[in-house]
Amino acid sequence: MSDSQREAVRQKALAEIALLDTAPEREFDALAKLAQRMLGTRMSSITLIDPERQWFKARCGPLASETPRAGAFCPVVFETEAPLTVADARLDPRFASSPFVIGAPNICYYAGVPVRVMQTGGDAVVVGTLCVLDDKPREPCASDVEVLSELACMAEALLEARMAALHAAEAAEDRRLTVEHLERERRQFKQAERMAVMGSWRYDLGLRAATWSDGIFAIHELPVSGGVPNDEIMSFFPEPDRSAFLAAVMRTLNTGLPFELDADLMTAKGNRRRVRCLAEIEVTKGRPVALMGLLQDITEQYHMEQKLRQTARTDDLTQLSNRAEFNRVLDSRLREADARNTEFAVLLIDLDGFKDVNDALGHAAGDEVLRRVADQLRAEYLSSCVPARLGGDEFAVLVPPTVGRGAIEALVQRLLHSLRIVADGPGQIASVTGTIGVAWSGGEARSRTELLRNADTALYEAKRTCKGTACTYSGASDRRTAG
Incomplete structure (x- = not known):
């Protein structure tokens, strides 16, 4: 381009x-x-x-x-x-x-x-x-x-x-409900996004004693009047963060370079917090005399980031992975398969008759069908797989290398059976089936684009043959086999 x-x-x-x-x-x-x-x-x-x-x-x-x-x-x-x-x-x-x-x-x-x-x-x-x-x-x-x-x-x-x-x-x-949900999340983000409490500290290398600002006491949930618990400072950091903090301190002392580290901290009241530690050496007359730095409570920011990542990776209606997360996992699986010389399958699923459900029974019924499809993709026999909703009535499943070519047919047939869904309403009934396109990684399919194109080709070959069936793409001979 x-x-x-x-x-x-x-x-x-x-x-x-x-x-x-x-x-x-x-x-x-x-x-x-x-x-x-x-x-x-x-x-x-x-x-x-x-x-x-x-x-x-x-x-x-x-x-x-x-x-x-x-x-x-x-x-x-x-x-x-x-x-x-x-x-x-x-x-x-x-x-x-x-x-x-x-x-x-x-x-x-x-x-x-x-x-x-x-x-x-x-x-x-x-x-x-x-x-x-x-x-x-x-x-x-x-x-x-x-x-x-x-x-x-x-x-x-x-x-x-x-x-x-x-x-x-x-x-x-x-x-409408989806818009309201998104707006609620936006308001929650506005409320949660702010800087956390900070405090300064200094550790005298000669005296082997620390001094804290009031902010550090507040983060540790300790009274200022009690003084710095010099003999217990490291006990506030659970493993493995305690070892990581000590290693960072030693690197700074040995190299003179500052460090920044995010770690968990257990307060004196037993509350877990996420903190950011920054430190550098204080030098007097060319000699290091202390470590000094900042401690910042980033608990709200940390939890907000985790929640935001989850929201950005999840389809709201079905609670399956969304297209962006599916693409990320697929790229990772392709790299692993290439490094380990293994192969895995991708299933593209398109719902047949879904538009009829919306037209006959309404969009609420259509949403319920999508949720029922998601439940089927979370079934126990698919527990090692990664299901996702790509958009509309299109779904996908990543099948791991442990499910080889010999076992994929039975899995696909079981899935086809489970995707035969009947939706009913006042005086009307509508049915939905799933058509599946199967493609394997490796060979010509070494990128996400190629692999999904192969699965898409197989999907539409299955639809042309008979809706509610499956078709596997065969890249070696450029043939498609339906099942």
Whole structure:
């Protein structure tokens, strides 16, 4: 694909999310502020790039609401689709003459990562960036990009939620509950996204004793009046985080390099918290005299990130994996199969007669059929498989290598039988069956695209032969076999 074609794809995806020139939204503002605070910069933004300009959906610091695209930093990330860090833009020939460097806001340091959205076909497309900026130079470190990448995942989940909400709002009454659910999740995200309590500490290497700020006592749920429990400090960290913390301390003492570590902490009252530990050596007259650092309670942020990842990977109606999660697992299985020289099967399932259920009995009945299909895909005999709803009435199942070619036929036939579902309503009955296309990895199918194309070919061959049956793609001879 040429550069112009890629640009067209990106601009199409940007238009589909309908976010340009919209009013500020608290969840995007909170995410930009979180990036600014976590990386300690003067500025941050969530930036969208259209053909002529970069527009800030959220921004912190002295940034205009939009600027020309030419000479800016974020379009480089947008065009290369890769992270970018610039330690001192004044010394970088790409940006030294940029109006944003020689004039306001006088950018020196920049770190940005792509923000993507998933298209209907399952491919991720860059529509903008999440970045932090400063008017002072700064030596980039790997953790800057790591933190931004994690936050970009949250931004992408917000965009996915927004797109889903837009589609739902345009749909009929049967989608109303889905829209309300998405809005509830958005409100929950707004409430949960905030910085946790922080405190500072110092450990005197000579005295082998620590001093804590009030914030550290609060995180440990200890009274300030009781003093620092120097002999018990490490007992607050359960294993394996205790060993990881001690190892990080030793590396810092041996190398002089600071460390940052996320760990579990059990408070004096027995409450488990997630904390972020930062430390560096304090040097006096060329000699290390202490370790000093910060402890940040990130429990709410940590749990929110876990929940957000789960939400972003799950189909709301069926609680099966969604298309994005299915693609992620499929890519992982392909890598494993290639490394171990094994093969596995993919089943693509299309429901026959589903439209008749919606037409005759209503969309509520159709939703119930989809949930019943999901229940069948969670049956015990499929416990080693990975089921997913790809969208509409299309489902998929990843069958592990432990189910070989000799056993797949029985599994498929059992599944076909279980997908014969009868839905009834006032005076009417409608039935649904499933048609299955089977494809095996390996051979010509070494990528997700090839494997799914083969399964799709087999699926439609089965439909042409007889709905409610299965067909296996045979890549070696380019034949299809129905069963």
